[in-house]
Amino acid sequence: MTTHQYIDAHRERFLEELFSLLRTPSVSTDPARKDDTHYCATQVQEYLLKAGMDEVSLYPTAGHPIVYAEKIIDPALPTVLVYGHYDVQPAAPLEQWESAPFEPVIKKTALHPEGAIFARGATDDKGQMFIHVKAVEAMIQTGNLPCNVKFMIEGEEEIGSPNLTPFIQQYHEMLAADVILVSDTSLLANDVPSITVGLRGLSYLDVKVTAASKDMHSGTYGAGVANPINTLCEMVAKLKDERKHITIPGFYDDVVFPSDEVRDMIRNAPFDAAAKMEGPGLFGLEGEEGYHFYERTGILPSLDCNGIWGGFMEKGSKTIIPAVANAKISMRLVSQQNHEKAAQQFADYFKSLAPDTVRVEVTPHHGGNPYVTPTDTVEYQAASAAMEESFGRVPVPMYGGGSIPIIAAFKEILKIETILMGFGLDSDGLHSPNEHFGVVNFFKGIETVPLFFRAYASRKAGA
Amino acid sequence: MTTHQYIDAHRERFLEELFSLLRTPSVSTDPARKDDTHYCATQVQEYLLKAGMDEVSLYPTAGHPIVYAEKIIDPALPTVLVYGHYDVQPAAPLEQWESAPFEPVIKKTALHPEGAIFARGATDDKGQMFIHVKAVEAMIQTGNLPCNVKFMIEGEEEIGSPNLTPFIQQYHEMLAADVILVSDTSLLANDVPSITVGLRGLSYLDVKVTAASKDMHSGTYGAGVANPINTLCEMVAKLKDERKHITIPGFYDDVVFPSDEVRDMIRNAPFDAAAKMEGPGLFGLEGEEGYHFYERTGILPSLDCNGIWGGFMEKGSKTIIPAVANAKISMRLVSQQNHEKAAQQFADYFKSLAPDTVRVEVTPHHGGNPYVTPTDTVEYQAASAAMEESFGRVPVPMYGGGSIPIIAAFKEILKIETILMGFGLDSDGLHSPNEHFGVVNFFKGIETVPLFFRAYASRKAGA
CATH class of the missing domain: 3.40.630.10 (Zn peptidases)
Incomplete structure (x- = not known):
């Protein structure tokens, strides 16, 4: 048999x-x-x-x-x-x-x-x-x-x-x-x-931007002090350039792409963009130019905010400049990237983006290669x-x-x-x-x- | 008497x-x-x-x-x-x-x-x-x-x-x-x-950036789709330039500064920066160059995020790309600025900053001139x-x-x-x-x- x-x-x-x-x-x-x-x-x-x-x-x-x-x-x-x-x-x-x-x-x-x-x-x-x-x-x-x-x-x-x-x-x-x-x-x-x-590997970090020890009146202080939410947004925005390329110095040093032959197979694999968007109800696909969706999600690293919070988050309005803003940021890593090295590169760069009117804490969560x-x-x-x-x-x-x-x-x-x-x-x-x-x-x-x-x-x- | x-x-x-x-x-x-x-x-x-x-x-x-x-x-x-x-x-x-x-x-x-x-x-x-x-x-x-x-x-x-x-x-x-x-x-x-x-007057708005109808797996989708938090951060960052000048087109059209004489009195008023920082526990003062703190908070308009939220905000880690990100943004207005006009200028500009992979809602809250x-x-x-x-x-x-x-x-x-x-x-x-x-x-x-x-x-x- x-x-x-x-x-x-x-x-x-x-x-x-x-x-x-x-x-x-x-x-x-x-x-x-x-x-x-x-x-x-x-x-x-x-x-x-x-x-x-x-x-x-x-x-x-x-x-x-x-x-x-x-x-x-x-x-x-x-x-x-x-x-x-x-x-x-x-x-x-x-x-x-x-x-x-x-x-x-x-x-x-x-x-x-x-x-x-x-x-x-x-x-x-x-x-x-x-x-x-x-x-x-x-x-x-x-x-x-x-x-x-x-x-x-x-x-x-x-x-x-x-x-x-x-x-x-x-x-x-x-x-x-x-x-x-x-x-x-x-x-x-x-x-x-x-x-x-x-x-892909994973590096997951908590970041915290502190401008003051207390929330402030947005009238008395607005335009005269750092707003930690605006500052956090500005710092996050600088983590990628207009091409969606991650700007952390040295971040791509250990990224080696697969052979052209393998990339051709990936790019030529059957791909239905509409079906890919339909599942999560996406309005579109977006990523670094010159790469197929499967390359963006497979051979390129990613950097995403998984969560963000700070200030007044309820219904209505409260006219404060908050003392603190927080985010959770994770990076998917590829090829020879190491999660501990990536976390350190991120922390060093992120802190370097901060104006001297705020304090920044970066706490790595867990990771994998x-x-x-x-x-x-x-x-x-x-x-x-x-x-x-x-x-x-x-x-x-x-x-x-x-x-x-x-x-x-x-x-x-x-x-x-x-x-x-x-x-x-x-x-x-x-x-x-x-x-x-x-x-x-x-x-x-x-x-x-x-x-x-x-x-x-x-x-x-x-x- | x-x-x-x-x-x-x-x-x-x-x-x-x-x-x-x-x-x-x-x-x-x-x-x-x-x-x-x-x-x-x-x-x-x-x-x-x-x-x-x-x-x-x-x-x-x-x-x-x-x-x-x-x-x-x-x-x-x-x-x-x-x-x-x-x-x-x-x-x-x-x-x-x-x-x-x-x-x-x-x-x-x-x-x-x-x-x-x-x-x-x-x-x-x-x-x-x-x-x-x-x-x-x-x-x-x-x-x-x-x-x-x-x-x-x-x-x-x-x-x-x-x-x-x-x-x-x-x-x-x-x-x-x-x-x-x-x-x-x-x-x-x-x-x-x-x-x-x-x-100052006030214009207060809720903004909502939606990329999808469901949260997504940050591995499967990361680097291939718009992340509404990152996108919101990038949009917020573009609301001011490096000089902290608000970039909304036409925003300053109705701003007329007081006379040089009055500005001199404001700039020369007794001001104790350390005392101003001590109350809210600030690390520093920050604002548009060339203006005194009292000018920044008095004769300049401001733009502040009063709150921001989206995605995973609890302890620990969750590897999602959220469907939605929100913020509360308010502007303090000066001189001849009108709060309804400012809200419209903000909404038009903010929406123009959005990539076509997201939908943006802007809801004015209340205002005053x-x-x-x-x-x-x-x-x-x-x-x-x-x-x-x-x-x-x-x-x-x-x-x-x-x-x-x-x-x-x-x-x-x-x-x-x-x-x-x-x-x-x-x-x-x-x-x-x-x-x-x-x-x-x-x-x-x-x-x-x-x-x-x-x-x-x-x-x-x-x-």
């Missing part, structure tokens, strides 16, 4: 098992869901055992446990380490769900005419993580596993993976592998396969070949705009590159009400993963 | 009477104080009767009553109309008062070594308004009233005088006068007399002569930065100019805890007002 035949023969069971995972409200941030979250870890443990994995264990942490498993068929063969997470975002706002978030149902949608599984975690990440459990089961049970495989499935991804870095530091020998495989990103479209080769998957490797070529075989089209190496800081930590601590081979769609409602995952996407994933294992093992053997 | 001798003989009683007014918590904005506020009007009515005024009446309004009185000694003589208010600001925050706000006490301070009356309304405006009641009493009772006098004392100044404009429209014949006399402003210092000759007292008139010369005689020094014609919109309405509706002859100090805690009014200032006012009446009547007779 081939792997493919095995998958075909067990479609209904695979769906039922995924449903059982989706019924467990493993909301990692909710203390009331601590037992549910732990129970979900034991479900993953059980499915890994059933799949034929060895050394299946729960590793307790200060928070939710990490599920680990391995199948070493020959220490001389390469090893794939699968990373995923069994925890989910909160379901709120509940009233916006058309079906109960933890009672999965299959419904057809315009983009999923053959049906999609609606449930919190359907795509992020239970469905995508379970693809690997089922693909590995199919390979093991049919005797087609071509190399070693390890699983590291955590329960705290949605709260920033606070206990994963200490875990990989402690168990770096156990986790030794040749490549990390993750399905926690999206395809460009069901007929446009893509592999995410870039994740960008990650770029090299595309000239056996690992990427194997993933690309597997996607091409499965989808009938060479996947686009896409730079995602978001951040998964733990992926950069894998590279820094474990010294292993990651392949981000996702099978969902950006429109599947991740972190939103009515999250769903196409049934076709789920099985396309289960079929593609063994193609990757085979392509990878054979290329490594040939290398 | 001279007016002066009468005043000297009744010092204790004048203070006791003022204390009785100050004991009435006539907080016009507080519905729970409606009866107290009305009672205060009857107290003023009684003191005007005692002073010897005729036609003393309470005019009911949709809100608190207006006290009116007149003493027409000869229709051929000029008439002075005294305007003041018996209502006060709320006393909150109570815990910051060192004595109860409605239990007046006399305590010495550094600036008032001979004692100051501590109570809400001590200077704004019960104490200053009562100066006129007592000065007129002294003139009437000693047979020294040299011209006609009318009183219009309202109870809604602290809530924007909503019923005074209809009142003066309805009773403009009854209110006919040659000059309006108001004590609701400050002296530069007890040894530096000044007359306020300019009040600036007022300038001409200094080349008999009225001003009489006031200046009275202050000089009383203080031994020519008063500085000062441009105050604040707004009393009703003064411009007096000019527009009654066609009468106003003399703003205040006797308190800016440091007396107006609208703040521990409001007070120097005992010396109170009596200096009562002594100066008859000097004004005499100087004015004789100048008008000679004219």
